[in-house]
Structures are given as structure tokens and as C-alpha cells.
Amino acid sequence: MxxxxxxxxxxxxxxxxxxxxxxxxxxxxxxxxxxxxxxxxxxxxxxxxxxxxxxxxxxxxxxxxxxxxxxxxxxxxxxxxxxxxxxxxxxxxxxxxxxxxxxxxxxxxxxxxxxxxxxxxxxxxxxxxxxxxxxxxxxxxxxxxxxxxxxxxxxxxxxxxxxxxxxxxxxxxxxxxxxxxxxxxxxxxxxxxxxxxxxxxxxxxxxxxxxxxxxxxxxxxxxxxxWPHWQPPPSPAVAPTAPLLAGRRIAVARDAAFAFVYPANLEVLHALGAQLEFFSPLAGDALPACDALWLPGGYPELHAGALAARTELRDQIADHVQAGRPLWAECGGMMALAETLVDGGGERHRMWGLLPGTAVLGRRLAALGPHRLRFGEDELRGHSFHWSRFETDLAAIALTEPARGAAAGAGEPVYQRGSLRASWFHPWFASSPALAARLFSPGAW
CATH class of the missing domain: 3.40.50.300 (P-loop containing nucleotide triphosphate hydrolases)
Known part of the structure; x- marks a missing residue:
């Protein structure tokens, strides 16, 4: 057999x-x-x-x-x-x-x-x-x-x-x-x-x-x-996903600096009707024509010099935000948008400067655990895991909530400048496709 x-x-x-x-x-x-x-x-x-x-x-x-x-x-x-x-x-x-x-x-x-x-x-x-x-x-x-x-x-x-x-x-x-x-x-x-x-x-x-x-x-x-017998779970009924992003083109950074993407999150965006355009900042790609931009997490601290040199991409992203088109940056994506990034060797890099402040790679874990981001009665669930800290005078527009409440530690701030929103928080889009769509939609939260 x-x-x-x-x-x-x-x-x-x-x-x-x-x-x-x-x-x-x-x-x-x-x-x-x-x-x-x-x-x-x-x-x-x-x-x-x-x-x-x-x-x-x-x-x-x-x-x-x-x-x-x-x-x-x-x-x-x-x-x-x-x-x-x-x-x-x-x-x-x-x-x-x-x-x-x-x-x-x-x-x-x-x-x-x-x-x-x-x-x-x-x-x-x-x-x-x-x-x-x-x-x-x-x-x-x-x-x-x-x-x-x-x-x-x-x-x-x-x-x-x-x-x-x-x-x-x-x-x-x-x-x-x-x-x-x-x-x-x-x-x-x-x-x-x-x-x-x-x-x-x-x-x-x-x-x-x-x-x-x-x-x-x-x-x-x-x-x-x-092998021991395993009885798979029955397939539960799943409500169809409304095409809330139909006709919208989302540019997604994807390379060694922006590598932290759940495949399931991409599936949710497709189910929402979005067209995804991948590009590599490290490879020298320009920002594709798009309605929204996603800068995922990854290792910008290991590629800070190369990213800092992408001044033309920086300007393209700044124009994107100036035009009021959404930008969602999570964890490493937020670090790339900072004015300055201090890497593990203590070297300072002038980054893309769309968020005032300095991202500093620490020597130990800064945060770890499951979090939720609430929108009224609804919530996006996800997690936080980073060694870095973000030193900024910019006030947060929201805080995530640790899954087990205040005893689990502080929530992660969500920052906003115009149509740019950024956080250490990594959301799991399938926990609420409707709220995930809001990350890539214009308008106030």
C-alpha cells in the first residue's frame, strides 16, 4: 500500500x-x-x-x-x-x-x-x-x-x-x-x-x-x-466573505526585510476581492500602482542600510500617503517608516521618515503574546512579538488589548499620520475579515 x-x-x-x-x-x-x-x-x-x-x-x-x-x-x-x-x-x-x-x-x-x-x-x-x-x-x-x-x-x-x-x-x-x-x-x-x-x-x-x-x-x-488512527474534525459551515475590497489593488512588500506574512492573511484579502501586487524594496522595485499599501513585519534591522538607500521608494510611499491612500505597517514595516533605526550594532540609519521617532533593536524580548484590536463590539485578533522599541512623541490613536487582560502586560500602540496606520501588532485577518478590510480602506477608524 x-x-x-x-x-x-x-x-x-x-x-x-x-x-x-x-x-x-x-x-x-x-x-x-x-x-x-x-x-x-x-x-x-x-x-x-x-x-x-x-x-x-x-x-x-x-x-x-x-x-x-x-x-x-x-x-x-x-x-x-x-x-x-x-x-x-x-x-x-x-x-x-x-x-x-x-x-x-x-x-x-x-x-x-x-x-x-x-x-x-x-x-x-x-x-x-x-x-x-x-x-x-x-x-x-x-x-x-x-x-x-x-x-x-x-x-x-x-x-x-x-x-x-x-x-x-x-x-x-x-x-x-x-x-x-x-x-x-x-x-x-x-x-x-x-x-x-x-x-x-x-x-x-x-x-x-x-x-x-x-x-x-x-x-x-x-x-x-x-500510525494511530486520527478522526479529522467535521468541516464547519463558514459564512461567505463579503467582497469589501472588490476592485482595490493592494501593494504588498515581500522580501527578506518584509517576510512575516501569514499565507492565510493573503487568502483573506483575495476573498475580500482585493488584487495583490507584490514588490521587493530590497530588489529595487518601485511602488506598484495601488489603492493601498501593506508593509509587513520582518527584519528591516538586518537590511537597514539597503532600505535607507531607497530614497526614491521613500518618496513614492510619501506621495501615496499624501494622496490619502491607506498604508498599513506592522512591526518591521513600522520600523522602516521611522525617522531613524538603530540596529543591533548600535549603528543609526536614516530611514523613510514617515513616522516621527526612532526604532531601536534591543538585546532581549520586548513583547510577546496574543492581542486583540477592538473596533466597537468587534475585534481583530493577533499577536505581538518583537525585540525592538519605538521612541516617539506621537500619541497612539488606539491600544491593543492583551488576550488575558492587564495582567498580561501593556497593549501595543496603534499610530496614525493621515492615511498611514502602524503598530507592532500582527493581526490574523480571518478573525474578522470585515475589520481587516478597514486596514486597507480610506476613512477614519
Whole structure:
């Protein structure tokens, strides 16, 4: 039976989790996707929680776009609809968890339990022996009824070390093998998380090396038909999206400096009737003719010199705003619009100057968590994640609200100058397509 033939009985599924960040979840999830995709299986991957970097590796490995699943940001119905669609299209559905299995509200465990996704625990066992079994026992039993697929030990020192780990486990813990330490398939990191997959010339070679290593494990050798049964959620009814942006052309910056875009957000804009025109500031592209402009997040601090030199694009964007056409800038997009950007080395760059103030890249996390932006009784949900701060005398026209209220920290300011609106906030457009349309529509909020 081939991998494709298993689709008649429904896909296999797994949620790759860990006891903490840094255990190797992305490496294992991407290796698993790559292993089966290159064997001809149809693989769909997801990332639990908001993330722009891990999905790039999962997309390269699986050959398909990767959406985020978050029970609060997306909502349960949106998560169910995306999983149901993937189940109809795929032989294998992989969901990469976030942080530790039980971290966050909601957590990866909440997602696994709600949708019956069997949990594969990945544990960095490089500096442990018997404690490995204690961690596995805790992850498996802390939440009664949690679906369980097994455990994979990562960064193991030797065959003897692997045997010690396996011998420490309870017989029913589900030992699925081990991966050695391996520079050939390590995924490099920098601030904000992993390095972007598209920026590394050897990214696919790293994924192939990880897939080759996984192929030697019990997990890699298990045929999809032998995986634990997964019952996909029923596809919920979805209300049609009103074409509120019909006939409007939206220019979207997209390159290494403006790379943080959810594929699902682009789908929402298409459903709203918008025509999208992509351009690359780093490649020297001019601003396309457009009715609205979107500067997404990314890494402008790594390309500040090149962006600062785009004075003709700066002038085109200034003319766009002067003409009253909407501009939505989020996170890194807002940094590019500042008067000055101070990069990680302390160098100051004169940026595009449409927002008064200075964006400063810090040395530690400045904000992280789910947020909502309210418009009357309605709200856009999303998240905030940045190391930088914005020093400005410009008063905010609104503040986002942390998902868990004041105890979770301060809201993110939303700034406005004419038709320009900017914030650290990354909205998930599907949480309210009507409000997402307002980001790219003229007029007061």
C-alpha cells in the first residue's frame, strides 16, 4: 500500500511537542514532513500558535503552505476548518507545537486534546539519562486522556546512550528512536527565532539530512497506515466573505526585510476581492500602482542600510500617503517608516521618515503574546512579538488589548499620520475579515 493509497482511510496525524523550547521540534517536524513528501505522500503541516519562521521550514519540507493554529487567535471553528481541509487533501497532517506541551493559554496540549491529535514528544536528551523517563511520564500523564503517539530522543551522544534512555522508559511510553547530534541538519537561529529558510542556500540539504537521519528511527520506518488512527474534525459551515475590497489593488512588500506574512492573511484579502501586487524594496522595485499599501513585519534591522538607500521608494510611499491612500505597517514595516533605526550594532540609519521617532533593536524580548484590536463590539485578533522599541512623541490613536487582560502586560500602540496606520501588532485577518478590510480602506477608524 502506497502513502497515497492510505488517503482512502483518512490521513495520519501527529502533533510534535516537547517539554520546552529548543528541544528540536521544528527539526523533527520538518524532517518528518520531508521524509514522507519526498516519498510521494501528500503532507500538510501546521504550526501551533503564531509564528512566521518555523512555518517557512515546514513549508519547504512539505511543499505546501503552512497555517497557524491557535484556539484563541484563530478560534476553534477556524482551526477545525483548516484541519478538515487538510484531512481531505493529505496523507499525513503534522502540527508542530509551541514552547512546551502545556505552555500557554491555550496550549499545544489543548489543541491536541480538542482535535484528537496524537502527541509525539521530542526531548533533547543530550545531558540526561533516567530523568528522560520522568519527563516522558509527566508529559504523557499530566493531562488525562491526552492522545499519545510516543517519544523521540534528540541530540543523543551514542548508541549506548540511546539504549540507556530506552531502558529507562515504561514499556508503553512509545519509544520511537533517537536522533544524534548533527550539525548537518541543525537549523540556525538568530533573534526572533530560526533563521529564515529562504535565506540559506543549503536549507533543503539540511532538511534532507534531517530526513535521512529520521529514516533510521522507528518513527521514520513506520508506514503511515500503521500510525494511530486520527478522526479529522467535521468541516464547519463558514459564512461567505463579503467582497469589501472588490476592485482595490493592494501593494504588498515581500522580501527578506518584509517576510512575516501569514499565507492565510493573503487568502483573506483575495476573498475580500482585493488584487495583490507584490514588490521587493530590497530588489529595487518601485511602488506598484495601488489603492493601498501593506508593509509587513520582518527584519528591516538586518537590511537597514539597503532600505535607507531607497530614497526614491521613500518618496513614492510619501506621495501615496499624501494622496490619502491607506498604508498599513506592522512591526518591521513600522520600523522602516521611522525617522531613524538603530540596529543591533548600535549603528543609526536614516530611514523613510514617515513616522516621527526612532526604532531601536534591543538585546532581549520586548513583547510577546496574543492581542486583540477592538473596533466597537468587534475585534481583530493577533499577536505581538518583537525585540525592538519605538521612541516617539506621537500619541497612539488606539491600544491593543492583551488576550488575558492587564495582567498580561501593556497593549501595543496603534499610530496614525493621515492615511498611514502602524503598530507592532500582527493581526490574523480571518478573525474578522470585515475589520481587516478597514486596514486597507480610506476613512477614519
Amino acid at each position: 502506497t502513502a497515497r493509497q492510505t488517503a482512502t482511510a483518512g490521513p495520519s496525524a501527529v502533533l510534535v511537542a516537547a517539554c520546552a523550547s529548543g528541544q528540536g521540534k521544528t527539526t523533527v517536524a520538518a524532517a518528518l514532513a520531508r521524509l514522507h513528501a519526498r516519498a510521494g505522500a501528500r503532507v500538510r503541516a501546521f504550526k501551533c500558535g503564531p509564528d512566521f519562521l518555523d512555518p517557512q521550514w515546514l513549508a519547504m519540507a512539505s511543499g505546501a503552505p503552512v497555517d497557524s493554529l491557535d484556539l484563541w487567535i484563530n478560534g476553534e471553528a477556524d482551526c477545525a476548518a483548516r484541519l478538515a481541509t487538510a484531512a481531505r487533501e493529505a496523507d499525513l497532517v503534522i502540527v508542530e507545537g509551541v514552547m512546551g506541551l502545556y505552555d500557554g493559554q491555550p496550549s499545544a496540549a489543548d489543541l491536541a486534546q480538542r482535535f484528537g491529535l496524537p502527541v509525539l514528544a521530542v526531548i533533547d536528551a543530550g545531558a540526561m539519562a533516567g530523568t528522560f523517563a520522568a519527563l516522558v511520564h509527566g508529559l504523557r500523564t499530566w493531562r488525562p486522556g491526552l492522545p499519545w503517539a510516543g517519544v523521540l530522543a534528540n541530540r543523543v551522544g551514542s548508541a549506548r546512550h540511546a539504549a540507556m534512555l530506552q531502558e529507562s522508559l515504561a514499556p508503553d511510553a512509545g519509544w520511537l528512536g533517537h536522533l544524534p547530534r548533527g550539525d548537518a541538519f541543525a537549523l540556525p537561529e538568530r533573534h526572533l527565532g530560526l533563521a529564515a529558510a529562504g535565506e540559506l542556500p543549503d536549507a533543503l540539504a539540511r532538511l534532507d539530512a534531517a530526513a535521512d537521519a529520521l529514516a533510521a528511527t522507528a518513527l521514520g520506518q513506520r508506514p503511515l497506515r500503521a
